[in-house]
Amino acid sequence: MRERPLNPAQIMLVSLATAGFVYLLIRAFFFAPDDEVAATHLADAGVLPPTAAVAELPTAPASRAPLPPVQSLEGQITQDRPVGAELGGLGVGVSGVNELVASLKGLFDFRKARPGDHYQLDLRTADHRILKFRYEQGPLDIYEVNRGADGLLKASKLVVPVRTELVEVGAELQVSLYQAMKRAGESSALVAQVVDVFAFDLDFYKDPRPGDSFKVLVEKVFSGDKLIKYGRLVAAEYNSQKRGRFRVFHFESQAPGPGGYFLADGQSTRKTFLKTPLKFARVSSKFDLKRKHPILKYTRAHLGTDYAAKTGTPVWSMADGVVRKAAFERGFGNLVIVDHRNGLLSFYAHLHRYAKGMKAGVKVAQKQLVGYVGMTGLATGPHLHFGVKKNGGWINPELLKMTRDAPVSKKHAQAFARTVKELSSRLEKVKLQAAPSTEAPEDEADDEVGDDASAARISE
Helix, strand or coil, X not given: CCCCCCCHHHHHHHHHHHHHHHHHHHHHHHCCXXXXXXXXXXXXXXXXXXXXXXXXXXXXXXXXXXXXXXXXXXXXXXXXXXXXHHHHHCCCCHHHHHHHHHHCCCCCCHHHCXXXXXXXXXXXXXXXXXXXXXXXXXXXXXEEEEECCCCCEEEEECCCCCEEEEEEEEEECCCEHHHHHHHCCXXXXXXXXXXXXXXXXXXXXXXXXXXXXXXXXXXXXXXXXXXXXXXXXXXXXXXXXXXXXXXXXXXXXXXXXXXXEECCCCCECCECCCCCCECCCEEEECCECCCECCCCCCECCEXXXXXXXXXXXXXXXCCCEEEEEEEEEHHHEEEEEEECCCCEEEEEECCCEECCCCCCCCEECCCCEEEECXXXXXXXXXXXXXXXXXXXXXXXXXXXXXXXXXXXXXXXXXXXXXXXXXXXXHHHHCXXXXXXXXXXXXXXXXXXXXXXXXXXXXXX
C-alpha cells in the first residue's frame, strides 16, 4: 500500500518536535542546572533569555556568620520603651533584668530613666547573661555594672573629674534677656538663674527696655573642655531703664544653711511674696470690679490678675504655705489653693495640670512648683488666673504689702562687706557685648545646657 505523503502542517509539527527533543538532550547532557557559568554563557548567547538563565540557577542556602561569644550592644531609651522592654528586646530575660535592677539598688532607680538615656551592654551569647552594663543619664550621672569572679553583678557610680571656673558675662538688651544671653554665647539655663535672683524686684516681661544691660559672675562646671552645667551665680547686676540698677550677691557665711542672695546694703533679696507667680508672662487682665466677662458677656468682677502664657508654663507658689485644695472647680478649672496663714490664701486657676504630688495638706515653699498654665474651666486661651484672699475677702494681688526676709546678721556684716567690695570690683570690669541696631525676635527655646524656659520679650 502506498504511503500518503505528509502535508505541510504535519511536516511543521514533526520538525518542531524533533528540534525540541534535540534541545532537551543538549540541555540535559551539557548544561546541568548547577552549572552557573554555562547557564550564564547560554543566556549571553541568546539561547536562553536572561530571566530563564537566572531562574535555572540553584539558590544557595543563606549563610550566617556565627555570633561572637560576647555581644557588645548599645542604644538609647525611648519614650514608649522602658528599660526592661529595651533589654528584653536584646534577649535579656526577666531574671536577668531583675538581677540588674537589684545590683543598682540604692544607686539608681530605673523608674527615673528618661528618654535619651544611653546604655551599653556586654551580653554572653550562649545564655544571654549580662557581663557588663553601663548607663548614662547625664555627663555626671554614669553607672557601671560588672559581673565579678564570684558570678555576681556589682554596681558603682563613676566619679567624673570636673573643674569649676568663675567666668564673667555681660551684654546689652535689644529684644529680650534671652537673646542677649544667647548673643553672649550662653544658655537659657543662665537666663533662668538671672531671672530667679531678681524675681522679687523685677518683672522680666513688663520691666525690660532696649538699652538695659546685665552683668554676671557665674561658676561654670567643665568636664575636660565640655561645659557640663552652671554652678552658683556668685553676683549679678541688672541696669534697668525703667527701675534703676539692681545688684545682688551670694553670701554663704550665715550657717546653718546654704546662704542666699542679698543686696549691697545687706538686705535680703527674698520677700514675703513673689512679684509674679510664674516666669515670662504678660498681664492680660488686672483686678477689676467692673470687668465684662469675655465668655459670659456680662459685667462681672475680675477678682484677680490674669497672666497670659504658653500652656505648660510652670506656676509657683507666691509664698510658703499648705495646699488647701488641688482639684477641679467649675469656672476655675483645675485649681490650687494655698493657705499662707494669717488669713491669707492664694489661688492658681485654669491649670493644664498639677505639679507632681500636689494635693490637700502638702506643704509648699515659696517658688515651689504647684502646676502648669492651661485653659481649663471658663477660659478663652491659656493663662493663669492668680487671686488672693485676705480674711475671706478678695484683694488686688498687686497691692500685697511686701517685706524682706532677715538681712545679713551683724555677726557677719564685715565679712559680707568684704565680699561685696571684691565682687563689685569684678562686676565693674565686666565688658558688655553691645546690642545690634536691630535684632529680630526668635523662638525662645531650651538648648543644650539646662531645661528652663527662656525669657520674655521686652514690652512694647
